[in-house]
Amino acid sequence: MTRRLPYYRVLDTQPPRRMRRRSRSWLSIAFISLLLVVMGSIAWQTAHGDEADETAMGLADAKAGSLLIATGAPGRYIAATRLDSEAHIDISGMTAHVRVKQHFRNDSQGWVEGIYVFPLTDNAAVHRMRMIIGERIIEGKIQERAQAKRTYEKAKSEGRKASLVEQERPNMFTNSVANIGPGETITVEIEYLQTVRFDSGVFSLRFPMTITPRYIPGNSTRSGSEESVTLQANGHGWAMDTDQVPDASRITPFLNPVAATTANPINPITLTATLDMGMPLNDISSAYHDVVLKREGKRYQLKLTQGSVSMEQDFVLSWEPAAGNTPQAAVFSEQRAGEDYALLMIVPPKPASTRAALPREMIYIVDTSGSMQGVSIDQAKQSLLLALKGLGPQDRFNIIEFNSTPTPLFTRSQEANSQNIARARHFTEKLQATGGTEMRAALELAFSHPAEESHLRQVVFITDGAVGNEEALFKLIYDKLGSGRLFTVGIGSAPNSHFMHKAAQFGRGTFTHIGNINEVQARMGELLAKLGSPVVANLQVDWPQGATVEMYPSRLPDLYLGEPVVISARAPSLQGMVTISGNAGDQPWQQSLQLRGLNNHSGIATVWAREKIAALLDQKTTGRPEQDVRDDVLKVALLHQLVSPYTSFIAVEEVVSRPQNADLATSPVANARPKGQAPQPFAYPKTATGSGRAMGFGLMFLWLGWLFTRVIRKEEEHGLA
Amino acid sequence: MAWRKFIVPFFLVLGAWQFGHGAWIQAKAVLAQHLIASAWQEAQQHADPVKPWPWADTWPVARLQMASRGVDLFILQGADGSSLAFGPGHLNGSALPGTPGFSVVGGHRDTHFRFLQSVRVGDALDITPNRRSTVRYRVTAIRIVDSRNEPLLAEADHDQLVLVTCYPFEALDAGGPLRYLVFADPIRQPSTTGEPDHVPSHHTL
Numbered sequence: 001m002t003r004r005l006p007y008y009r010v011l012d013t014q015p016p017r018r019m020r021r022r023s024r025s026w027l028s029i030a031f032i033s034l035l036l037v038v039m040g041s042i043a044w045q046t047a048h049g050d051e052a053d054e055t056a057m058g059l060a061d062a063k064a065g066s067l068l069i070a071t072g073a074p075g076r077y078i079a080a081t082r083l084d085s086e087a088h089i090d091i092s093g094m095t096a097h098v099r100v101k102q103h104f105r106n107d108s109q110g111w112v113e114g115i116y117v118f119p120l121t122d123n124a125a126v127h128r129m130r131m132i133i134g135e136r137i138i139e140g141k142i143q144e145r146a147q148a149k150r151t152y153e154k155a156k157s158e159g160r161k162a163s164l165v166e167q168e169r170p171n172m173f174t175n176s177v178a179n180i181g182p183g184e185t186i187t188v189e190i191e192y193l194q195t196v197r198f199d200s201g202v203f204s205l206r207f208p209m210t211i212t213p214r215y216i217p218g219n220s221t222r223s224g225s226e227e228s229v230t231l232q233a234n235g236h237g238w239a240m241d242t243d244q245v246p247d248a249s250r251i252t253p254f255l256n257p258v259a260a261t262t263a264n265p266i267n268p269i270t271l272t273a274t275l276d277m278g279m280p281l282n283d284i285s286s287a288y289h290d291v292v293l294k295r296e297g298k299r300y301q302l303k304l305t306q307g308s309v310s311m312e313q314d315f316v317l318s319w320e321p322a323a324g325n326t327p328q329a330a331v332f333s334e335q336r337a338g339e340d341y342a343l344l345m346i347v348p349p350k351p352a353s354t355r356a357a358l359p360r361e362m363i364y365i366v367d368t369s370g371s372m373q374g375v376s377i378d379q380a381k382q383s384l385l386l387a388l389k390g391l392g393p394q395d396r397f398n399i400i401e402f403n404s405t406p407t408p409l410f411t412r413s414q415e416a417n418s419q420n421i422a423r424a425r426h427f428t429e430k431l432q433a434t435g436g437t438e439m440r441a442a443l444e445l446a447f448s449h450p451a452e453e454s455h456l457r458q459v460v461f462i463t464d465g466a467v468g469n470e471e472a473l474f475k476l477i478y479d480k481l482g483s484g485r486l487f488t489v490g491i492g493s494a495p496n497s498h499f500m501h502k503a504a505q506f507g508r509g510t511f512t513h514i515g516n517i518n519e520v521q522a523r524m525g526e527l528l529a530k531l532g533s534p535v536v537a538n539l540q541v542d543w544p545q546g547a548t549v550e551m552y553p554s555r556l557p558d559l560y561l562g563e564p565v566v567i568s569a570r571a572p573s574l575q576g577m578v579t580i581s582g583n584a585g586d587q588p589w590q591q592s593l594q595l596r597g598l599n600n601h602s603g604i605a606t607v608w609a610r611e612k613i614a615a616l617l618d619q620k621t622t623g624r625p626e627q628d629v630r631d632d633v634l635k636v637a638l639l640h641q642l643v644s645p646y647t648s649f650i651a652v653e654e655v656v657s658r659p660q661n662a663d664l665a666t667s668p669v670a671n672a673r674p675k676g677q678a679p680q681p682f683a684y685p686k687t688a689t690g691s692g693r694a695m696g697f698g699l700m701f702l703w704l705g706w707l708f709t710r711v712i713r714k715e716e717e718h719g720l721a
Numbered sequence: 722m723a724w725r726k727f728i729v730p731f732f733l734v735l736g737a738w739q740f741g742h743g744a745w746i747q748a749k750a751v752l753a754q755h756l757i758a759s760a761w762q763e764a765q766q767h768a769d770p771v772k773p774w775p776w777a778d779t780w781p782v783a784r785l786q787m788a789s790r791g792v793d794l795f796i797l798q799g800a801d802g803s804s805l806a807f808g809p810g811h812l813n814g815s816a817l818p819g820t821p822g823f824s825v826v827g828g829h830r831d832t833h834f835r836f837l838q839s840v841r842v843g844d845a846l847d848i849t850p851n852r853r854s855t856v857r858y859r860v861t862a863i864r865i866v867d868s869r870n871e872p873l874l875a876e877a878d879h880d881q882l883v884l885v886t887c888y889p890f891e892a893l894d895a896g897g898p899l900r901y902l903v904f905a906d907p908i909r910q911p912s913t914t915g916e917p918d919h920v921p922s923h924h925t926l
Contacts, residue, residue, distance in 0.1 A: 238814055254814040258822060370874060404869060435871060670814075682812055682873040685800035685827030688887035688895035691746035692831050696893065698740025705732030712725050 081106055081114035081180070081667045085311065087207060089273040091196060093332050094345055094566075095603050096205055098124070100190045101132075106180040108665075111658050113156065114177040114186075115236055116669040117253035119208035121194050122171035122498035125610030127642055128191035129649035131163040131177075133184075140165070140651035142641045144634065148648035152176065159658035163188045165649040168251050169470065170614070171208065171498040173643070174235070179658045188651075193603045193610070198345065200526060200562030201326050204318040206513070207271070209311035210494045210671045212371055214251055214468040215437035218244030236668040238683055245468035252468070255679060256670040260310035266672035268308040271315060275300040280322040287316040288493075288515055288675075312672040313493040314515065329593050333574065334604035340574035341605040342595060344567045348559060351585035353534040359394040360531075361413050361455040361484075362387070363446045366428075367463035367491075369403040369437035373678035375517065376492040377433040380462045382520040383489055384428045387460060390528040391416035396455055399424055402442035403435030412449050433678075437467050440476060447480040457484030458531055461503065465496030473499075474621045478506045485509045487527065493674035506621060510560045530560040534585035539565060544576030544595070552611035556582075568608040609640035617645070746806070750832035753807035757781050757795040764851055779804040782811050783818045784849040785826070790836050792846075800827035800885075809833050809884075818882055819850035819907075825873065827885045830901070834886035837903055846905060848882065858882055858905035869898050880907050 082105040090097040098121075104114040120126070129140030140163065143151060148164060155162035156178035163186070164176045180186050196205045216239040237252030245251070260266040275284065276299045284293055290305035302317070321327065326347075333342040364387060366380055384399070391397055395416045399409040409427045414420045451457035459481070465488070467473065477486055486507025490500040491514055504511040512527045514520055539556035543549045551569040559565065565580055574595045581590040616633050620626055630646050637644040658664065673679055753773065760773035761781045772780045781795040796818060800810035809828035816822025828834030842860050849855040865888050873885070881904060888901035 370871075373874070436869065678874055679823065682815060682825050684868040684873055684900050685805065685810065685812060685825075685885060686802060686887070686896060687805065687827050687834065687885060687900070688830050688892070688897070689746045689750075689806070689832060690895045691743040692891075693743070693893050693895070694739045694746070695743030698736045698738070698743060701732045701736030701739060703736075705729050705736055708725075708729050708732060712729065 081112055081116075081669050083114075083116060083267050083669045085267065085269040087269060087271045089205065089207065089271070089317075091205065091273065091275045091277070093277065093601060094195050094198070094330065094343055095332070095601070095607060096194050096196055097603060098192050098194065098207070100192075101187055102175060102190070103185050103187045104177050104180055104669075105185045106182060106667075108667075109182050111182065111662050111664045112180045113664055113666045114175075114180055114669060115666060116175045116177075117168070117211065117235075117237070117251070117671070118173055118175065119171055119211050119494070120173055120192060121206055121208060122501055123194050123610065123614070124171070124192040125194065125606045125642055126165065126167070126173070126190060126192045126649070127606050127640070128189075129163070129165050129643075129651060130189045131161065131651040131653070132187040132189060133161055133653065136653070138651045138653055140649040142638060142643070142647050143650050144638075145646050145648045148650040151650050151652060152178065155179075155652040156664070159656040159660065159662075161186060161653040161657055163649075163651045165190060165643060167643050167645050167648070168247060169498055170617075171496070172211065172251060174250065179664065181657060190649075193606045195343070195566065195607055198327075198347075198564050198566075202318050202320050203277075204316065206497060207315040207317075208494060208497065209269070209314050210255075210267075210674050211253060212464050212466040212492060212494045212496065212674050212677065213238075213255060214248075214466050214496070215369060215371065216240075216242055216245045216248040216252065216468045217436070217438060217440070218242030218248075218469070236666065239468075240683065244472065248468055254668060254670045255673045259679075260312050260672050260675075262306075265308065265310040267311040267669070269311050270308040271304050273302040273317060275302065275317075275319060277319070277321065279325045279327075282320045282322045284317070284319040287318065287519070288313045289315055310672050313675040314495075316513070316515065329591065331593055331595060332601040332604050333595070334601055336605040338572070339605075340571055341608045342567075342569045342574050343601075343604050343607055344565070344569065344578065344593060346565045346580055346591055346593065348536045348565065348582065348591075349584050349587070349589055351534045351536050351559075351561065351583075352587055353585035355586065357532070357534070358456045359392070359396070359454065361451060361457045362391060362395060362397040362416075362531075363413065363457065363459045364388075364397070364399045365442050365446055365459060365461045365463075366399065366401050366431065367403075367437065367439075367461075368401045368431050368433050368435070369466070370434055370678060371437065371464055371466040372433035372491065374433075375676035376464055377431065379491050379514050379517055379520055380489075381428055381431055382517060383462055383491070383514060383524050385425060386520060386524040387528065388421055388424055388428070390532065391421065393417070397424070399427060400442055400445055401427075401431055402438060402445075403433070404438055406438070406442040406445045408445060437463075439463070439467055439473050440469075443473065443476055444480070447482070447484075451482055451484050457482075458509070459484055459486040459507065460489060460527075460531075461486060461507075462489040462491060463495075463499075464492040465490060465499030465503075467496070467499065470496075470499050470502065471621060474502050474506045477503055478621050481507055487511065487531065489514060489524075489527065491515075493677055502618075505557070505618075508557060510563065526562070530562065533561040535560055536563075536582055536584045536589070539580065539582035541567065542579040542581070543569075543571070544574075544578065547571045547574060547576075549574070550612075552608065552615045554615060568604075568611040570605075570608050606640060606642070609636050609642055612636050613642065613644050747832060749806055750808075750829070754795060754833075757797070757808060761795055761851075773807075777807075779807065779810070781808070782851055785809065785818070785846065786849070787836070787840075787844070787846040789844060790839060792836050794828075794833055796826055796848075800825070805829055812885075816880075817850055819848040819853060819856045821880050823880070824882045825885060826882065830886040830888065830890050834884065835890065837884060837886050837901060838890045840903055845908075857908045859908050860903055860905045862902075862904040864902045864904070866900050866902060867898050868900050873900075873902075881905070882907070 235250030804810035812825035
């Protein structure tokens with residue numbers, strides 16, 4: 001039953017005198033109710049305003065990255081698991097076979113589960129894993145990811161030693177090792193294959209060492225108020241999972257708060273390599289580490305001068321064939337399970353054009369976020385200053401710097417005249433690194449003006465790629481870039497190479513790495529030469545007649561100056577001649593290659609499978625539903641025994657080693673801080689309770705209750721009267 | 722009329738519930754520190770940290786005292802909501818307060834860290850890590866930052882403690898983006914003696 005106010009109570013300016021007191025009470029109730037509504041809506045707005053804030057916010061303002069030690073009994077600080085690594089890189093032809101041993105040592109008095117989030121090269125095909133406990137070796141098996149996780153959790157709770165290797169990103173993996181006894185060491189050996197890069201006559205290979213802390217955009221998805229937070233983060237990282245990065249807690253391993261020194265190495269690694277290209281080599285060099293080189297005929301052996309180093313900077317090895325030996329084409333093949341696999345590499349001629357080059361519109365996007373602090377921002381500035389020198393008078397350009405928000409130099413691209421370039425130099429010189437890494441906004445700004453027909457748009461993106469939402473950004477580039485091209489310049493001691501590589505791939509450009517201020521000149525010089533030269537385009541492959549070939553990449557991209565054609569192929573039988581044709585600039589070009597060379601190169605099938613998985617995962621970006629992609633990836637990964645986003649390696653020891661009454665503590669391994677870069681950011685704790693508001697509202701409600709009591713009592717009095 | 726019967730109890734119950742909820746948060750914050758104090762005493766005799774109550778998922782790791790403000794608080798393990806309800810919390814991954822490195826301690830602006838609004842640059846505060854000697858700190862800077870724009874980073878290359886709380890202190894709403902940071906540097910070299918086996922100097926993971 002609702003009761004309406006009698007009209008006279010609202011409308012009559014002069015109600016009967018008897019009524020006046022009552023109406024005053026009603027008025028005050030109406031006023032209070034109005035107040036309540038207003039306050040309620042303010043509260044609602046602030047709550048929702050906060051949500052908007054959090055969407056824009058970075059380093060997960062959320063609750064602190066919680067690392068409660070997972071023992072049932074009173075927890076205690078335990079020395080973090082010590083990690084020692086060994087790596088051996090065996091390079092032969094276009095592929096490298098890398099064996100990494102991770103020794104997890106438990107120095108504490110209790111039982112420990114070690115968790116190590118580690119980087120690998122972004123085209124690593126992880127095909128073998130073994131757990132070594134003293135003399136005992138347990139071979140790992142590939143299982144579907146969820147199943148592997150269940151196997152691991154079961155073994156862990158039963159007290160068996162177990163190791164689980166999962167893929168978080170193509171270049172980031174997690175190794176969990178359960179039930180390491182007091183004083184014990186468990187070794188996990190991981191083997192992977194990769195192709196080496198060949199560009200402008202130089203071969204190179206990168207062995208990543210640590211992870212630059214990723215920026216995590218989005219809104220924390222962890223439920224619960226400050227009062228009752230459930231400690232169920234997916235992983236053990238410093239960030240909480242967010243709507244934009246649902247696995248944030250798995251990809252944000254803590255950094256060791258202490259910087260590495262020679263006397264106090266952090267996560268020491270010994271690294272050795274053998275190099276067998278079947279030809280004499282020149283200029284074998286390691287960009288960031290001192291190495292000792294030994295030659296035995298055409299075979300080279302290499303080790304670190306220091307023996308072992310902290311894992312604080314990526315190891316990069318490059319080598320050149322001796323003069324006159326530069327390969328023009330190569331085929332490596334392998335037979336596996338009745339099928340032929342091949343890896344082809346062909347160097348096209350230098351693209352040339354008789355026509356005048358189209359004027360260009362250059363958009364430089366430079367990352368000035370917090371993770372660029374230290375050596376990175378200097379490298380970025382120098383790179384940008386050099387890039388400005390490459391502008392011609394017919395070109396147009398703009399610079400967008402971004403951290404939490406993007407800031408353009410000009411509202412839209414301007415002529416590259418001396419006055420504008422002077423302004424750009426001034427703008428660049430005063431750049432400082434601080435704040436979040438909101439790449440989306442920066443890219444959207446860069447793409448906001450459509451490219452002009454008269455100019456070729458080239459976007460140069462200078463960043464460390466330290467973001468957790470890579471896939472969303474690839475999709476943005478794929479959807480919005482239009483006719484332009486995007487080039488990435490990876491900066492710093494431990495850049496996210498997966499981001500550099502894929503962003504450039506979806507941007508139909510190419511990528512460059514700069515890890516040291518001394519490299520800026522050479523690397524940027526190469527990039528500018530690529531930007532200024534015509535491309536090798538319209539590439540086509542003609543396989544021998546009748547062959548049903550599955551090749552990756554399935555469509556050959558345009559190639560920039562110095563880049564070779566690289567193809568992974570599989571067919572029931574690969575014999576005869578393959579012909580590759582295209583336009584090098586405006587010169588038609590064609591080259592044939594004899595398939596099935598003499599070599600039977602182990603690992604070519606694995607490389608093909610890894611390329612296929614990468615191509616399938618790319619389909620998520622181009623719009624195929626994840627479930628379909630997953631089904632296809634699973635088939636390849638299970639058949640070829642590879643780690644993928646949907647398959648993991650699991651090894652479990654049969655015997656139970658941890659007594660049932662002993663507790664197990666989880667101890668994540670901290671990564672070393674990338675050399676010269678800023679230390680790890682911390683998530684701000686949430687440092688206010690809702691008590692003030694709750695008490696305020698409580699008092700207001702109590703007061704309202706009291707008001708109503710009075711009103712009702714008065715009405716009743718009047719009613720009685 | 723029917724609604725009159727219910728309107729008063731409705732507001733009274735709602736009011737009591739809301740007020741009680743808020744008061745409970747405040748009471749818990751005060752009461753817990755007393756329970757923690759006895760756990761702390763006990764922990765001085767044991768190698769292992771002692772939980773203040775059996776179902777607690779946190780335990781005291783250090784004591785924070787500021788004689789000039791009458792402050793005596795126990796810092797708990799973890800700066801998560803489940804710890805901060807009972808005391809200031811040490812942020813995992815940062816150095817343990819009173820040990821070398823960059824330490825972060827968070828506390829609620831409307832309970833334990835309300836006193837930060839009266840702290841001034843130059844003030845002294847004492848930190849006593851579990852089973853170690855007291856380290857005196859001097860407040861070197863106070864800053865208000867927007868957590869959306871500015872990551873919490875170790876800025877100094879020397880040992881540093883930063884106390885974090887929400888800002889503004891009197892805001893009605895919890896969960897705003899602003900943070901009030903109090904930076905302090907140790908006056909003496911932080912102690913590295915003690916039992917590194919149980920309290921490693923830089924690993925708190």
